[in-house]
Amino acid sequence: MDSSKPVITATQQPETWQEILQSCFTQADQFLSYLKITHQVPDKLAGATKNFPLRVPLPFAQRIEKGNINDPLLLQILPQLAELDHATGFTDDPLNEYTFTPRQGLLHKYHGRVLMITTSSCAIHCRYCFRRHFPYDSHRQSKQQWSSNFDYIREDHTINEVILSGGDPLNCSDEHLQWITGELEKIQHIKRLRIHTRMPTVIPQRIDSGLINWLTQTNLKVVIVLHCNHANEIDDQVARALAKLSDIKIPLLNQSVLLANINDNSKVLIALSEQLFDCGVQPYYLHVLDKVAGAAHFDLENNTIVQLYKELVENLPGYLVPKLVREIAGAPAKVPVMPPSW
Numbered sequence: 001m002d003s004s005k006p007v008i009t010a011t012q013q014p015e016t017w018q019e020i021l022q023s024c025f026t027q028a029d030q031f032l033s034y035l036k037i038t039h040q041v042p043d044k045l046a047g048a049t050k051n052f053p054l055r056v057p058l059p060f061a062q063r064i065e066k067g068n069i070n071d072p073l074l075l076q077i078l079p080q081l082a083e084l085d086h087a088t089g090f091t092d093d094p095l096n097e098y099t100f101t102p103r104q105g106l107l108h109k110y111h112g113r114v115l116m117i118t119t120s121s122c123a124i125h126c127r128y129c130f131r132r133h134f135p136y137d138s139h140r141q142s143k144q145q146w147s148s149n150f151d152y153i154r155e156d157h158t159i160n161e162v163i164l165s166g167g168d169p170l171n172c173s174d175e176h177l178q179w180i181t182g183e184l185e186k187i188q189h190i191k192r193l194r195i196h197t198r199m200p201t202v203i204p205q206r207i208d209s210g211l212i213n214w215l216t217q218t219n220l221k222v223v224i225v226l227h228c229n230h231a232n233e234i235d236d237q238v239a240r241a242l243a244k245l246s247d248i249k250i251p252l253l254n255q256s257v258l259l260a261n262i263n264d265n266s267k268v269l270i271a272l273s274e275q276l277f278d279c280g281v282q283p284y285y286l287h288v289l290d291k292v293a294g295a296a297h298f299d300l301e302n303n304t305i306v307q308l309y310k311e312l313v314e315n316l317p318g319y320l321v322p323k324l325v326r327e328i329a330g331a332p333a334k335v336p337v338m339p340p341s342w
Protein backbone atom coordinates (compact mmCIF):
# COMPACT_ATOMS: atom_id res chain seq x y z
CA MET A 1 0.00 0.00 0.00
CA ASP A 2 1.38 3.45 -0.78
CA SER A 3 2.35 5.28 2.36
CA SER A 4 -0.13 7.98 1.31
CA LYS A 5 -2.97 5.46 1.33
CA PRO A 6 -4.83 4.55 4.51
CA VAL A 7 -4.01 1.19 6.08
CA ILE A 8 -6.94 -1.22 5.78
CA THR A 9 -8.77 -1.73 9.03
CA ALA A 10 -11.36 -4.33 9.99
CA THR A 11 -14.10 -1.71 10.08
CA GLN A 12 -13.18 0.14 6.92
CA GLN A 13 -12.80 -2.36 4.13
CA PRO A 14 -13.07 -1.65 0.42
CA GLU A 15 -16.15 -3.19 -1.14
CA THR A 16 -16.32 -2.72 -4.90
CA TRP A 17 -13.72 -4.33 -7.12
CA GLN A 18 -12.46 -0.90 -8.13
CA GLU A 19 -11.98 0.11 -4.48
CA ILE A 20 -10.21 -3.19 -3.80
CA LEU A 21 -7.89 -2.62 -6.76
CA GLN A 22 -7.10 0.87 -5.47
CA SER A 23 -6.24 -0.35 -1.98
CA CYS A 24 -3.94 -3.30 -2.78
CA PHE A 25 -0.99 -3.89 -0.49
CA THR A 26 2.17 -2.65 -2.17
CA GLN A 27 4.53 -2.25 0.80
CA ALA A 28 6.08 -5.47 2.13
CA ASP A 29 6.38 -4.30 5.75
CA GLN A 30 2.68 -3.28 5.94
CA PHE A 31 1.62 -6.48 4.22
CA LEU A 32 3.61 -8.70 6.58
CA SER A 33 2.36 -6.77 9.57
CA TYR A 34 -1.25 -7.37 8.37
CA LEU A 35 -0.36 -11.09 8.21
CA LYS A 36 1.13 -10.93 11.72
CA ILE A 37 4.45 -12.11 10.38
CA THR A 38 7.53 -10.71 12.08
CA HIS A 39 10.07 -10.77 9.35
CA GLN A 40 12.65 -8.12 8.68
CA VAL A 41 12.27 -6.90 5.10
CA PRO A 42 15.83 -6.69 3.72
CA ASP A 43 16.81 -3.34 2.15
CA LYS A 44 18.20 -5.22 -0.83
CA LEU A 45 14.67 -6.35 -1.69
CA ALA A 46 14.13 -2.96 -3.30
CA GLY A 47 16.19 -4.29 -6.25
CA ALA A 48 13.76 -7.19 -6.74
CA THR A 49 10.68 -5.02 -6.54
CA LYS A 50 11.85 -1.95 -8.47
CA ASN A 51 10.26 -2.95 -11.78
CA PHE A 52 7.83 -5.53 -10.41
CA PRO A 53 6.55 -4.33 -7.06
CA LEU A 54 4.61 -6.28 -4.48
CA ARG A 55 0.91 -6.10 -5.24
CA VAL A 56 -1.76 -8.04 -3.33
CA PRO A 57 -5.49 -7.35 -3.13
CA LEU A 58 -7.24 -7.80 0.22
CA PRO A 59 -9.49 -10.78 -0.73
CA PHE A 60 -6.39 -12.81 -1.67
CA ALA A 61 -4.49 -11.66 1.43
CA GLN A 62 -7.40 -12.81 3.60
CA ARG A 63 -6.86 -16.40 2.41
CA ILE A 64 -3.25 -16.46 3.63
CA GLU A 65 -2.75 -18.12 7.00
CA LYS A 66 -1.79 -15.50 9.58
CA GLY A 67 1.70 -15.92 10.99
CA ASN A 68 2.77 -18.49 8.37
CA ILE A 69 5.72 -17.26 6.28
CA ASN A 70 5.56 -20.52 4.28
CA ASP A 71 1.91 -20.23 3.32
CA PRO A 72 1.58 -21.47 -0.30
CA LEU A 73 -0.38 -18.39 -1.35
CA LEU A 74 2.08 -16.03 0.28
CA LEU A 75 5.07 -17.69 -1.40
CA GLN A 76 3.55 -16.95 -4.82
CA ILE A 77 3.55 -13.21 -4.25
CA LEU A 78 6.14 -12.29 -1.64
CA PRO A 79 9.28 -10.77 -3.20
CA GLN A 80 12.40 -12.74 -2.26
CA LEU A 81 16.11 -11.91 -2.40
CA ALA A 82 16.52 -15.03 -4.58
CA GLU A 83 14.95 -12.99 -7.40
CA LEU A 84 18.21 -11.07 -7.64
CA ASP A 85 20.26 -14.22 -8.36
CA HIS A 86 21.44 -14.67 -11.93
CA ALA A 87 20.48 -18.23 -12.87
CA THR A 88 21.78 -19.78 -16.06
CA GLY A 89 19.11 -20.13 -18.73
CA PHE A 90 16.67 -17.70 -17.07
CA THR A 91 16.04 -14.65 -19.26
CA ASP A 92 13.77 -11.60 -19.50
CA ASP A 93 11.83 -13.04 -22.45
CA PRO A 94 11.87 -16.85 -22.07
CA LEU A 95 9.18 -17.39 -24.72
CA ASN A 96 10.70 -15.02 -27.23
CA GLU A 97 7.42 -13.10 -27.23
CA TYR A 98 9.03 -9.82 -28.23
CA THR A 99 9.56 -11.29 -31.71
CA PHE A 100 5.95 -12.48 -32.15
CA THR A 101 4.33 -9.06 -31.96
CA PRO A 102 3.30 -8.09 -35.50
CA ARG A 103 1.73 -4.91 -34.08
CA GLN A 104 2.01 -3.12 -30.75
CA GLY A 105 -0.13 -4.94 -28.19
CA LEU A 106 -0.79 -7.96 -30.43
CA LEU A 107 0.90 -11.37 -30.17
CA HIS A 108 0.49 -13.89 -32.96
CA LYS A 109 2.27 -17.07 -31.88
CA TYR A 110 -0.09 -19.87 -32.88
CA HIS A 111 -2.23 -20.72 -35.88
CA GLY A 112 -5.83 -19.56 -35.69
CA ARG A 113 -5.61 -17.26 -32.69
CA VAL A 114 -4.07 -13.98 -31.61
CA LEU A 115 -3.52 -12.56 -28.16
CA MET A 116 -4.31 -8.94 -27.35
CA ILE A 117 -2.36 -7.25 -24.56
CA THR A 118 -5.50 -5.63 -23.22
CA THR A 119 -3.79 -3.88 -20.32
CA SER A 120 -0.43 -3.82 -18.58
CA SER A 121 -1.88 -4.05 -15.11
CA CYS A 122 -2.78 -6.98 -12.87
CA ALA A 123 -4.60 -7.08 -9.56
CA ILE A 124 -1.83 -9.25 -8.14
CA HIS A 125 1.84 -9.67 -8.95
CA CYS A 126 2.87 -13.31 -9.16
CA ARG A 127 6.63 -13.52 -8.69
CA TYR A 128 7.00 -16.35 -11.25
CA CYS A 129 5.12 -14.46 -14.00
CA PHE A 130 6.74 -15.05 -17.40
CA ARG A 131 5.71 -11.52 -18.44
CA ARG A 132 7.26 -9.85 -15.41
CA HIS A 133 9.77 -8.08 -17.68
CA PHE A 134 7.43 -7.55 -20.65
CA PRO A 135 7.90 -4.02 -22.08
CA TYR A 136 4.29 -3.05 -21.48
CA ASP A 137 5.06 0.63 -21.94
CA SER A 138 5.93 0.08 -25.59
CA HIS A 139 2.71 -1.93 -26.03
CA ARG A 140 0.39 0.62 -24.48
CA GLN A 141 -2.34 1.20 -27.02
CA SER A 142 -4.02 4.31 -28.28
CA LYS A 143 -7.43 3.98 -29.99
CA GLN A 144 -5.53 4.26 -33.26
CA GLN A 145 -3.32 1.31 -32.31
CA TRP A 146 -6.35 -0.73 -31.31
CA SER A 147 -7.86 0.06 -34.66
CA SER A 148 -4.69 -1.08 -36.44
CA ASN A 149 -4.81 -4.34 -34.47
CA PHE A 150 -8.44 -4.92 -35.43
CA ASP A 151 -7.37 -4.35 -39.07
CA TYR A 152 -4.67 -7.02 -38.68
CA ILE A 153 -7.25 -9.50 -37.39
CA ARG A 154 -9.74 -8.52 -40.11
CA GLU A 155 -7.17 -9.14 -42.84
CA ASP A 156 -6.13 -12.61 -41.62
CA HIS A 157 -9.00 -15.02 -42.25
CA THR A 158 -7.17 -17.89 -40.56
CA ILE A 159 -7.79 -16.24 -37.17
CA ASN A 160 -11.03 -17.36 -35.54
CA GLU A 161 -10.24 -16.79 -31.87
CA VAL A 162 -9.03 -13.73 -29.96
CA ILE A 163 -7.48 -14.04 -26.52
CA LEU A 164 -7.73 -11.10 -24.17
CA SER A 165 -4.70 -11.20 -21.92
CA GLY A 166 -2.29 -8.77 -20.35
CA GLY A 167 -1.82 -8.01 -17.57
CA ASP A 168 -5.32 -9.02 -16.59
CA PRO A 169 -8.08 -8.00 -19.03
CA LEU A 170 -10.66 -7.94 -16.23
CA ASN A 171 -8.74 -5.01 -14.75
CA CYS A 172 -10.35 -3.01 -17.57
CA SER A 173 -13.72 -1.36 -17.18
CA ASP A 174 -16.82 -3.09 -18.54
CA GLU A 175 -17.22 -0.21 -21.02
CA HIS A 176 -13.76 -0.79 -22.47
CA LEU A 177 -14.32 -4.55 -22.71
CA GLN A 178 -17.67 -3.93 -24.39
CA TRP A 179 -16.02 -1.68 -26.94
CA ILE A 180 -13.36 -4.32 -27.74
CA THR A 181 -15.91 -7.09 -28.19
CA GLY A 182 -18.14 -4.79 -30.22
CA GLU A 183 -15.25 -4.26 -32.66
CA LEU A 184 -14.42 -7.98 -32.78
CA GLU A 185 -18.07 -8.89 -33.42
CA LYS A 186 -17.87 -6.88 -36.65
CA ILE A 187 -15.22 -9.30 -37.96
CA GLN A 188 -17.06 -12.27 -39.41
CA HIS A 189 -14.35 -14.90 -39.04
CA ILE A 190 -13.97 -14.31 -35.27
CA LYS A 191 -15.97 -16.97 -33.46
CA ARG A 192 -14.49 -17.17 -29.99
CA LEU A 193 -13.30 -14.80 -27.32
CA ARG A 194 -11.00 -16.29 -24.75
CA ILE A 195 -10.30 -14.38 -21.54
CA HIS A 196 -7.17 -15.19 -19.55
CA THR A 197 -7.72 -13.87 -16.06
CA ARG A 198 -6.82 -14.29 -12.41
CA MET A 199 -9.48 -11.82 -11.26
CA PRO A 200 -12.31 -14.25 -10.36
CA THR A 201 -10.00 -15.88 -7.81
CA VAL A 202 -8.02 -12.89 -6.56
CA ILE A 203 -10.89 -10.35 -6.51
CA PRO A 204 -14.13 -12.34 -6.83
CA GLN A 205 -16.09 -9.09 -6.44
CA ARG A 206 -15.11 -8.43 -10.09
CA ILE A 207 -17.82 -10.87 -11.17
CA ASP A 208 -20.56 -8.30 -10.71
CA SER A 209 -23.75 -7.51 -12.62
CA GLY A 210 -21.93 -5.22 -15.10
CA LEU A 211 -19.51 -7.97 -16.09
CA ILE A 212 -22.27 -10.58 -16.32
CA ASN A 213 -24.27 -8.21 -18.57
CA TRP A 214 -21.28 -7.77 -20.88
CA LEU A 215 -20.66 -11.52 -21.07
CA THR A 216 -24.28 -12.34 -21.80
CA GLN A 217 -24.66 -9.66 -24.45
CA THR A 218 -21.78 -10.53 -26.75
CA ASN A 219 -22.43 -12.74 -29.79
CA LEU A 220 -18.99 -14.30 -29.48
CA LYS A 221 -18.56 -17.66 -27.80
CA VAL A 222 -16.75 -16.78 -24.58
CA VAL A 223 -14.32 -19.09 -22.79
CA ILE A 224 -12.66 -18.06 -19.52
CA VAL A 225 -9.30 -19.49 -18.57
CA LEU A 226 -8.53 -18.96 -14.90
CA HIS A 227 -5.17 -19.18 -13.22
CA CYS A 228 -5.15 -20.90 -9.87
CA ASN A 229 -2.25 -22.88 -8.36
CA HIS A 230 -3.51 -24.10 -5.00
CA ALA A 231 -6.89 -25.16 -3.60
CA ASN A 232 -6.54 -22.58 -0.77
CA GLU A 233 -7.06 -19.87 -3.40
CA ILE A 234 -10.71 -20.93 -3.68
CA ASP A 235 -12.90 -19.89 -0.76
CA ASP A 236 -16.70 -19.55 -0.57
CA GLN A 237 -16.66 -16.10 -2.11
CA VAL A 238 -14.62 -17.33 -5.08
CA ALA A 239 -16.91 -20.35 -5.45
CA ARG A 240 -19.93 -18.02 -5.60
CA ALA A 241 -18.24 -15.87 -8.26
CA LEU A 242 -17.46 -18.95 -10.35
CA ALA A 243 -21.05 -20.16 -9.94
CA LYS A 244 -22.27 -16.87 -11.45
CA LEU A 245 -20.14 -17.56 -14.53
CA SER A 246 -21.32 -21.17 -14.73
CA ASP A 247 -24.94 -19.97 -14.45
CA ILE A 248 -24.54 -18.06 -17.71
CA LYS A 249 -22.98 -21.15 -19.34
CA ILE A 250 -19.46 -19.85 -19.79
CA PRO A 251 -16.95 -22.72 -20.07
CA LEU A 252 -14.41 -22.32 -17.29
CA LEU A 253 -10.92 -23.79 -17.60
CA ASN A 254 -7.94 -23.48 -15.31
CA GLN A 255 -4.23 -23.31 -15.89
CA SER A 256 -1.69 -23.75 -13.12
CA VAL A 257 2.06 -23.42 -12.94
CA LEU A 258 4.15 -26.04 -11.13
CA LEU A 259 5.98 -24.16 -8.38
CA ALA A 260 8.57 -25.38 -5.89
CA ASN A 261 7.33 -25.33 -2.26
CA ILE A 262 3.83 -24.28 -3.39
CA ASN A 263 2.22 -27.11 -5.34
CA ASP A 264 5.07 -29.58 -5.95
CA ASN A 265 3.13 -32.30 -4.18
CA SER A 266 0.58 -34.64 -5.75
CA LYS A 267 -1.82 -34.31 -2.79
CA VAL A 268 -1.91 -30.54 -3.30
CA LEU A 269 -2.47 -30.88 -7.05
CA ILE A 270 -5.17 -33.52 -6.56
CA ALA A 271 -6.95 -31.27 -4.05
CA LEU A 272 -6.74 -28.42 -6.56
CA SER A 273 -8.29 -30.46 -9.39
CA GLU A 274 -11.07 -31.69 -7.09
CA GLN A 275 -11.80 -28.21 -5.76
CA LEU A 276 -11.85 -26.70 -9.24
CA PHE A 277 -14.23 -29.32 -10.54
CA ASP A 278 -16.54 -28.82 -7.54
CA CYS A 279 -16.73 -25.17 -8.65
CA GLY A 280 -17.50 -26.01 -12.29
CA VAL A 281 -13.95 -25.47 -13.56
CA GLN A 282 -12.17 -27.94 -15.81
CA PRO A 283 -8.44 -28.45 -15.07
CA TYR A 284 -6.79 -27.58 -18.39
CA TYR A 285 -3.03 -26.99 -18.30
CA LEU A 286 -0.32 -27.67 -15.77
CA HIS A 287 2.62 -25.58 -16.96
CA VAL A 288 6.25 -26.29 -16.36
CA LEU A 289 7.73 -22.99 -15.15
CA ASP A 290 8.89 -20.67 -17.92
CA LYS A 291 12.50 -19.76 -17.28
CA VAL A 292 12.03 -16.08 -16.60
CA ALA A 293 14.79 -14.11 -14.86
CA GLY A 294 14.05 -13.77 -11.15
CA ALA A 295 11.99 -16.96 -10.85
CA ALA A 296 14.64 -19.70 -10.68
CA HIS A 297 13.77 -20.46 -7.05
CA PHE A 298 10.35 -21.77 -8.22
CA ASP A 299 11.88 -24.25 -10.66
CA LEU A 300 11.71 -28.05 -10.30
CA GLU A 301 13.85 -30.90 -11.59
CA ASN A 302 12.44 -32.73 -14.58
CA ASN A 303 12.40 -36.06 -12.65
CA THR A 304 10.31 -34.47 -9.90
CA ILE A 305 7.87 -33.09 -12.46
CA VAL A 306 7.43 -36.42 -14.19
CA GLN A 307 6.97 -38.28 -10.89
CA LEU A 308 4.36 -35.76 -9.72
CA TYR A 309 2.43 -36.09 -12.93
CA LYS A 310 2.54 -39.89 -12.79
CA GLU A 311 0.95 -39.69 -9.34
CA LEU A 312 -1.76 -37.39 -10.65
CA VAL A 313 -2.60 -39.74 -13.50
CA GLU A 314 -2.69 -42.73 -11.14
CA ASN A 315 -4.95 -41.05 -8.61
CA LEU A 316 -7.43 -38.96 -10.57
CA PRO A 317 -10.00 -39.76 -13.24
CA GLY A 318 -8.66 -38.68 -16.63
CA TYR A 319 -10.99 -35.68 -16.89
CA LEU A 320 -9.46 -34.15 -13.74
CA VAL A 321 -5.86 -34.46 -14.94
CA PRO A 322 -4.63 -31.21 -16.54
CA LYS A 323 -2.30 -31.51 -19.53
CA LEU A 324 1.30 -31.19 -18.45
CA VAL A 325 2.97 -28.84 -20.93
CA ARG A 326 6.06 -26.80 -21.50
CA GLU A 327 6.18 -23.73 -23.71
CA ILE A 328 9.08 -23.70 -26.12
CA ALA A 329 9.78 -20.44 -27.90
CA GLY A 330 8.95 -20.77 -31.58
CA ALA A 331 7.11 -24.14 -31.26
CA PRO A 332 3.75 -24.20 -33.12
CA ALA A 333 1.90 -25.24 -29.92
CA LYS A 334 2.51 -26.01 -26.26
CA VAL A 335 4.61 -29.14 -25.96
CA PRO A 336 3.25 -32.06 -23.87
CA VAL A 337 5.66 -33.42 -21.26
CA MET A 338 5.31 -37.20 -21.16
CA PRO A 339 6.99 -39.46 -18.62
CA PRO A 340 9.69 -41.33 -20.62
CA SER A 341 8.50 -44.82 -19.66
CA TRP A 342 4.90 -44.32 -20.89
Ligand code: SF4
Pocket residue numbers: 121122123124125126129130131166167168198227
Ligand atom coordinates in the same frame (compact mmCIF):
# COMPACT_ATOMS: atom_id res chain seq x y z
S1 SF4 B 1 -1.99 -12.34 -12.83
FE1 SF4 B 1 -1.08 -13.42 -14.59
S2 SF4 B 1 -0.15 -11.80 -15.87
FE2 SF4 B 1 -0.53 -10.93 -13.81
S3 SF4 B 1 1.36 -11.22 -12.66
FE3 SF4 B 1 0.06 -12.99 -12.23
S4 SF4 B 1 0.68 -14.52 -13.74
FE4 SF4 B 1 1.44 -12.55 -14.49
